[in-house]
Amino acid sequence: MIIDIHGHYTTAPKALEAWRNRQVAAFGDGTAMPRASELRIGDDELRESIESNQLRLMRERGLDLTIFSPRASFMAHHIGDFAVSSTWAAICNELCFRVSRLFPDHFIPAAMLPQSPGVDPATCIPELVRCVEEYGNVAINLNPDPSGGHWTSPPLSDRHWYPIYEKMVEYDIPAMIHVSTSCNACFHTTGAHYLNADTTAFMQCLTSDLFKDFPALRFVIPHGGGAVPYHWGRFRGLAQEMKKPLLEEHLLRNVFFDTCVYHQPGIDLLTRVIPVDNILFASEMIGAVRGIDPQTGHHFDDTKRYIEAAHVDPAQRRKIYEDNARRVYPRLDAALKGKGR
Amino acid sequence: MIIDIHGHYTTAPKALEAWRNRQVAAFGDGTAMPRASELRIGDDELRESIESNQLRLMRERGLDLTIFSPRASFMAHHIGDFAVSSTWAAICNELCFRVSRLFPDHFIPAAMLPQSPGVDPATCIPELVRCVEEYGNVAINLNPDPSGGHWTSPPLSDRHWYPIYEKMVEYDIPAMIHVSTSCNACFHTTGAHYLNADTTAFMQCLTSDLFKDFPALRFVIPHGGGAVPYHWGRFRGLAQEMKKPLLEEHLLRNVFFDTCVYHQPGIDLLTRVIPVDNILFASEMIGAVRGIDPQTGHHFDDTKRYIEAAHVDPAQRRKIYEDNARRVYPRLDAALKGKGR
Numbered sequence: 237m238i239i240d241i242h243g244h245y246t247t248a249p250k251a252l253e254a255w256r257n258r259q260v261a262a263f264g265d266g267t268a269m270p271r272a273s274e275l276r277i278g279d280d281e282l283r284e285s286i287e288s289n290q291l292r293l294m295r296e297r298g299l300d301l302t303i304f305s306p307r308a309s310f311m312a313h314h315i316g317d318f319a320v321s322s323t324w325a326a327i328c329n330e331l332c333f334r335v336s337r338l339f340p341d342h343f344i345p346a347a348m349l350p351q352s353p354g355v356d357p358a359t360c361i362p363e364l365v366r367c368v369e370e371y372g373n374v375a376i377n378l379n380p381d382p383s384g385g386h387w388t389s390p391p392l393s394d395r396h397w398y399p400i401y402e403k404m405v406e407y408d409i410p411a412m413i414h415v416s417t418s419c420n421a422c423f424h425t426t427g428a429h430y431l432n433a434d435t436t437a438f439m440q441c442l443t444s445d446l447f448k449d450f451p452a453l454r455f456v457i458p459h460g461g462g463a464v465p466y467h468w469g470r471f472r473g474l475a476q477e478m479k480k481p482l483l484e485e486h487l488l489r490n491v492f493f494d495t496c497v498y499h500q501p502g503i504d505l506l507t508r509v510i511p512v513d514n515i516l517f518a519s520e521m522i523g524a525v526r527g528i529d530p531q532t533g534h535h536f537d538d539t540k541r542y543i544e545a546a547h548v549d550p551a552q553r554r555k556i557y558e559d560n561a562r563r564v565y566p567r568l569d570a571a572l573k574g575k576g577r
Numbered sequence: 578m579i580i581d582i583h584g585h586y587t588t589a590p591k592a593l594e595a596w597r598n599r600q601v602a603a604f605g606d607g608t609a610m611p612r613a614s615e616l617r618i619g620d621d622e623l624r625e626s627i628e629s630n631q632l633r634l635m636r637e638r639g640l641d642l643t644i645f646s647p648r649a650s651f652m653a654h655h656i657g658d659f660a661v662s663s664t665w666a667a668i669c670n671e672l673c674f675r676v677s678r679l680f681p682d683h684f685i686p687a688a689m690l691p692q693s694p695g696v697d698p699a700t701c702i703p704e705l706v707r708c709v710e711e712y713g714n715v716a717i718n719l720n721p722d723p724s725g726g727h728w729t730s731p732p733l734s735d736r737h738w739y740p741i742y743e744k745m746v747e748y749d750i751p752a753m754i755h756v757s758t759s760c761n762a763c764f765h766t767t768g769a770h771y772l773n774a775d776t777t778a779f780m781q782c783l784t785s786d787l788f789k790d791f792p793a794l795r796f797v798i799p800h801g802g803g804a805v806p807y808h809w810g811r812f813r814g815l816a817q818e819m820k821k822p823l824l825e826e827h828l829l830r831n832v833f834f835d836t837c838v839y840h841q842p843g844i845d846l847l848t849r850v851i852p853v854d855n856i857l858f859a860s861e862m863i864g865a866v867r868g869i870d871p872q873t874g875h876h877f878d879d880t881k882r883y884i885e886a887a888h889v890d891p892a893q894r895r896k897i898y899e900d901n902a903r904r905v906y907p908r909l910d911a912a913l914k915g916k917g918r
Contacts, residue, residue, distance in 0.1 A: 380763075381763070385728070386727070386728075387726070387727075387761055387763040387764070389763070390762060390763075391762055391763050420728055421731065421732055422721075422722070422728040422730070422731075422732050422777060422781070423728070423777060423780075424777075424780045424781075424783075424784055424815075426811075426815065427776075427780040427783065427784070427811070427812065427815050428773075428776050428777045428780040428781075431773075431776050431803075431804045431808060432769075432772075432773035432776060432777065432804075435768075435769050435772050435773060435776075435804065436763055436764060436765075436769045436773065439764075439765045439768040439769040440763070440765075440769075442765075442768065443765055443768070459808070459811075460807065460808070462772075462804050463772045463773075463776065463803050463804035463807065465807065466801065466804065466806065466807035466838065466843050466846060467772060467800070467801070467838060467839070467840075467843060468840055468842070468843065469838070469839035469840025469841075469843060469866075469870065469877050470767075470768070470800075470838070470839045470840075470865070470866055470877070471768065472840070472870070472872075472877070473839055473865075473866035473867075473868050473870065473877040473878075474765075474767065474768050474865070474866060476868045476871075477866070477867065477868055497807065497808060497810070497811070498808070498810035498811045498814055499808075499809055499810025499811075499813070499850075500810075501809070501846050501849050501850050502807050502808060502809065502810060502846070504846075505807060505842050505843070505845075505846045508842050509840075509842050524811070524814075524815070525810075525811055525814035525815060525818070526814075526818065527814050527817045527818055529810065529813070529814065530817075531813075536810050536811070536813070536814040537814075
């Protein structure tokens with residue numbers, strides 16, 4: 237089985253964006269917010285948005301199952317306040333849940349959180365609980381910078397974030413560390429902010445002893461770990477100067493990388509440098525890079541092709557495609573086993 | 578000849594740091610600043626600080642010449658105001674100039690600028706002129722984020738920066754795009770902020786048409802280009818979606834990468850992905866990562882070993898070691914030719 241651990245609902249019906257625009261405008265004006273119940277999207281619309289997009293490409297590429305979360309760039313936690321984020325997260329998470337019900341063999345949900353800059357992350361717990369207990373979510377996306385490129389929250393190693401971690405450990409779910417849209421003109425969202433956040437999050441883990449406090453906590457760093465595998469020697473050297481244990485021991489029981497790296501040399505580096513047990517298959521399709529690579533004639537984000545061509549043996553490839561995902565996302569494994577898969 | 582285009586004076590005599598501490602304290606207190614003339618460092622001290630450190634390692638590793646600039650993390654443009662930065666930059670640049678006079682065969686200077694957050698970069702021109710005309714500097718270090726991790730300046734493509742670019746083009750000097758210490762707790766200076774800035778700067782160039790306005794402008798992105806070569810497919814794909822020309826045409830006449838990547842797989846990726854004409858040898862020795870890699874028994878920052886082992890032919894290696902540096906830094910080439918080198 238091939239599990240794509242990193243898919244977002246980037247193709248939701250336009251009514252979703254229209255509702256969000258009304259919400260944002262109302263917050264700006266101080267006028268009455270639209271109610272969640274005013275957003276009506278039928279099952280047929282949901283089906284169509286998936287069948288003609290993600291599911292079509294999954295079938296073409298031979299991917300079986302996607303861990304599916306709300307569109308990352310639309311989380312936009314910097315907009316509004318906690319109430320705005322809370323309503324918005326509930327709507328987006330419900331849509332992903334509905335997709336997972338419509339296509340139970342192909343999608344399983346992961347939750348966005350109703351984060352808001354300067355607001356205690358503990359406020360996210362009720363939505364997290366609902367998503368796990370009622371919607372069967374197997375993971376969360378945690379935004380280390382709800383300010384959208386101003387980086388005003390404490391590092392992930394700070395106790396600020398511990399309420400989330402405690403709940404994650406209780407539920408045995410991992411977090412993908414994923415920022416949203418940048419509202420800082422310096423940072424292009426998908427070309428700079430995303431990759432910077434990946435590198436930043438890894439380094440926040442490296443300099444701290446977070447995983448001593450939470451030995452069972454698991455983070456997935458998306459986009460192939462940002463700059464980390466390319467600079468693995470730098471990170472090993474920095475850890476050594478800080479008298480930290482070897483990275484394998486210090487971080488790699490808790491930190492995992494996805495394969496959203498959109499060319500063969502990048503995937504070759506990833507699989508050469510990072511232990512295979514820490515690499516999880518993903519494409520973030522349909523996402524930031526949708527075109528066809530003129531050098532290959534295939535989609536940039538068809539990452540399965542790169543994994544097929546990488547120098548890993550069949551047992552290692554199976555870990556990347558399936559076994560690691562089952563281990564890092566135990567609720568995914570349980571859900572699959574519950575269906576005899 | 579092997580030219581290291583990225584060295585900082587990280588080993589300056591302690592008196593420099595003591596003077597700086599007095600300056601910073603005085604600014605904080607509102608008391609009288611120390612005068613530049615109160616800092617006295619003799620030639621013997623300078624000689625000793627270089628001979629026992631950078632020059633010793635250059636000889637051990639077989640490096641001939643280093644482009645030498647003030648310590649990047651000490652620039653700390655976020656501290657104080659323009660007057661503070663101005664005095665500090667003048668002192669640091671003078672020291673690098675003196676090192677270049679004491680060891681004219683081994684060091685040639687590059688300048689830091691007296692940047693200050695919110696201050697017009699045009700204010701940096703007098704120091705830039707002095708460093709080029711009086712001190713023989715062959716390049717500048719340009720900090721895209723003088724706020725130290727808060728990213729409050731406009732992107733490098735903004736006209737805000739044009740006065741610097743006009744002077745660079747007039748003098749035919751490149752800029753290394755190099756941030757300084759992070760004062761944002763989210764970003765570890767050398768493990769996150771440096772790499773993020775490299776990626777960010779590249780993306781600012783990619784999304785803009787800066788090099789249409791300045792066809793002769795040249796940027797060197799340090800630390801192997803941050804995350805860029807590892808994600809080269811992503812950047813090619815993003816450029817394609819933005820209807821930009823191929824990156825070779827859009828950016829690679831103006832943007833160059835150094836080899837400060839501290840393990841073999843990273844250098845192998847760099848030389849596989851980036852055209853050899855855009856790769857310049859560098860080590861940033863003695864810098865962020867000073868230890869010995871237990872996997873190799875050699876210093877992490879002994880980047881020459883990785884270039885020696887990379888899959889490039891002798892003519893390509895010569896470009897990386899020397900020819901590209903002479904082309905990207907014409908004043909370096911002229912200075913060498915003036916000595917028959």
